[in-house]
Amino acid sequence: MTLGVAVDGGTLAVHELGHAPAGSPVVMALHGITANALAFGAVAQALNGDVRLLAPDLRGRADSRSVRGPWGLAAHAADVVAVLDAARVEHAILLGHSMGAYVAALTAYLHPSRVSSLVLVDGGVGFPAPEGDIDEALEKVIGPAMTRLSMTFPDDDAYLDFWREHPAIGPGLSAPYGDLLAAYLRHDLVGRDGERRSSCVLDAVRADGADVLADPVVLRSLREGTAPATLLYAARGLMNEPQGLLDADRIAAAELPATVRILPAGGVNHYTVLFEPQAVRLIAYAVGTSV
Numbered sequence: 001m002t003l004g005v006a007v008d009g010g011t012l013a014v015h016e017l018g019h020a021p022a023g024s025p026v027v028m029a030l031h032g033i034t035a036n037a038l039a040f041g042a043v044a045q046a047l048n049g050d051v052r053l054l055a056p057d058l059r060g061r062a063d064s065r066s067v068r069g070p071w072g073l074a075a076h077a078a079d080v081v082a083v084l085d086a087a088r089v090e091h092a093i094l095l096g097h098s099m100g101a102y103v104a105a106l107t108a109y110l111h112p113s114r115v116s117s118l119v120l121v122d123g124g125v126g127f128p129a130p131e132g133d134i135d136e137a138l139e140k141v142i143g144p145a146m147t148r149l150s151m152t153f154p155d156d157d158a159y160l161d162f163w164r165e166h167p168a169i170g171p172g173l174s175a176p177y178g179d180l181l182a183a184y185l186r187h188d189l190v191g192r193d194g195e196r197r198s199s200c201v202l203d204a205v206r207a208d209g210a211d212v213l214a215d216p217v218v219l220r221s222l223r224e225g226t227a228p229a230t231l232l233y234a235a236r237g238l239m240n241e242p243q244g245l246l247d248a249d250r251i252a253a254a255e256l257p258a259t260v261r262i263l264p265a266g267g268v269n270h271y272t273v274l275f276e277p278q279a280v281r282l283i284a285y286a287v288g289t290s291v
Helices: 037-047 073-086 099-110 134-148 156-164 170-174 178-186 202-214 216-224 248-253 277-288
Strands: 002-007 010-017 026-030 052-056 092-097 115-121 196-198 229-233 260-264
Touching: 002 073, 010 037, 010 073, 026 037, 026 073, 026 099, 037 052, 037 092, 037 178, 037 277, 052 073, 073 099, 073 202, 092 099, 092 277, 099 115, 099 202, 099 216, 115 277, 134 202, 156 170, 156 178, 156 196, 170 178, 202 216, 229 277, 248 260, 260 277
Parallel strands: 026 052, 026 092, 092 115, 115 229, 229 260
Antiparallel strands: 002 010, 010 052
16 A cells, blocks of 8 residues: 655655554654665565554655655655654654665654654664765765666666676575565666666755765764664675675774664675565564564
8 A cells, every 4th residue: 555645845655565453563664775665575574564564765766756855864854754644653663774774863863752763774873974075975885876877778677687787686586585676676667668767866866875974963863862773784785795884893983872782684785684584584573672
């Protein structure tokens, strides 16, 4: 089921993944910078209706691509509150992956009464802003992802063939969870055959990425926030390289408060942490113990 929620600049699409009994705890799942709500399909199956899982396509992506600016993580945090208001939910667990983890931490920092706890997956940890030009820093981190946004594909199969070459994502398309991964990737596509392209709005991606790297409030949100949190991190990186975005040393250097529980997610990478069964079970465990 998909809900339409009025937000500043348009209507946000919010997918309710799975079916939960009335009165179940509410979890809002927040995806990464060029991702969409269906990134949480495997997690929804693992949770098995134990919670009401609301997963918005964040503004400028997928079914929320027509939402206009403002861009940036503060706008996403305001959208989270708008979704809670529309769903008549006083407070919720926020589950965030990658950029979505930063949105979750920021929401909890700015609106503490609306967030009961956080589950952060391979993101949300603030580090000192990079020196020099932020656009150059952003290009180093997500340059390949931004290049994809300007590409066109003849059809959905060609888009999946493009992803089959990606070292972190491609092997997953042949895994038992491949159908869920393919559904997530297809949900990104818009346009007619011959001109299929990513739904992501490049200006939104750039603004959001700049906030993750350099916005001072975003960078201190988890460290100075009061919501209890669980942080899971993948051992491998964006291109399946052996160095992940986070590791024990980097997390220790961030000087997070004792309210943040740290759980290594094992040998998965930044993307498959949401699909590989052992990591998905760990995320479901973290959500269940946060209720």
